[in-house]
Amino acid sequence: MNGWYLSAVQVALTASDNLSGVxxxxxxxxxxxxxxxxxxxxxxxxxxxxxxxxxVDKATNTETMGSLAVSIDPNTPNVTTxxxxxxxxxxxxxxxxxxxxRVTDAISGVGSVTYSVVDEYGLTQPSxxxxxxxxxxxxxxLSLPATRNANDSDGHKYTITVRGYDRAGNTATDSDTLxxx
Numbered sequence: 001m002n003g004w005y006l007s008a009v010q011v012a013l014t015a016s017d018n019l020s021g022v023x024x025x026x027x028x029x030x031x032x033x034x035x036x037x038x039x040x041x042x043x044x045x046x047x048x049x050x051x052x053x054x055x056v057d058k059a060t061n062t063e064t065m066g067s068l069a070v071s072i073d074p075n076t077p078n079v080t081t082x083x084x085x086x087x088x089x090x091x092x093x094x095x096x097x098x099x100x101x102r103v104t105d106a107i108s109g110v111g112s113v114t115y116s117v118v119d120e121y122g123l124t125q126p127s128x129x130x131x132x133x134x135x136x137x138x139x140x141x142l143s144l145p146a147t148r149n150a151n152d153s154d155g156h157k158y159t160i161t162v163r164g165y166d167r168a169g170n171t172a173t174d175s176d177t178l179x180x181x
Contacts, residue, residue: 004071004108004168008044011068013037013053020058027053043070046107073168077105081162083176087155090180091146097178100139103132103164110136111165117142118159121149130162138162148180156180 015022025037030049035041043049051068080101088095103113116127123145132138148156161175 001169002167004073006074006168008042009070010040010042011051012040015055017057023056023058025055027051046072073108073166073170075107076170076172077103077110077164077166079103079162079164079172079174081174081176083160083178087179087181088146090148093146094143095146097142097144098139099142099160101162102136104136105166108167111167113162113164115160115162120157146180
């Protein structure tokens with residue numbers, strides 16, 4: 001996704017020469033040792049890598065070096081979520097909850113962040129996008145009904161979940177709750 005892979009990548013090279021024919025194809029990964037290409041090879045390790053490759057024909061003409069970018073991120077982003085207040089009294093006025101936390105990803109970077117609310121009564125279940133700052137922090141408010149059914153002995157519970165996606169497509173979530181007493 002977005003040029004990122006979630007695990008090691010197999011690279012296969014092909015070369016052709018209509019005159020004398022291809023003698024040898026070479027490659028190197030991240031500027032390392034030059035290797036003779038015979039079979040597909042694996043590029044692994046977190047982060048961005050560069051594969052350089054070129055061929056020499058039977059007349060000893062050397063092709064201009066090509067390059068291939070390979071970016072690998074198998075790790076999920078880090079997501080934290082805190083809802084304040086964590087509880088509120090029953091009221092005819094809605095409760096304003098502040099949802100804050102942090103979403104970071106050290107390899108491919110944060111792609112997008114969303115939130116969703118699960119209301120155990122099914123009355124209101126908002127969802128949407130979350131704007132994060134450059135350092136990964138976020139904060140937003142929600143207005144939720146401060147209601148509680150009379151026969152509910154443990155309080156009306158809202159579960160707020162924040163989901164972070166990195167640019168490679170990995171995802172992670174964190175949740176916190178708000179209880180109406």
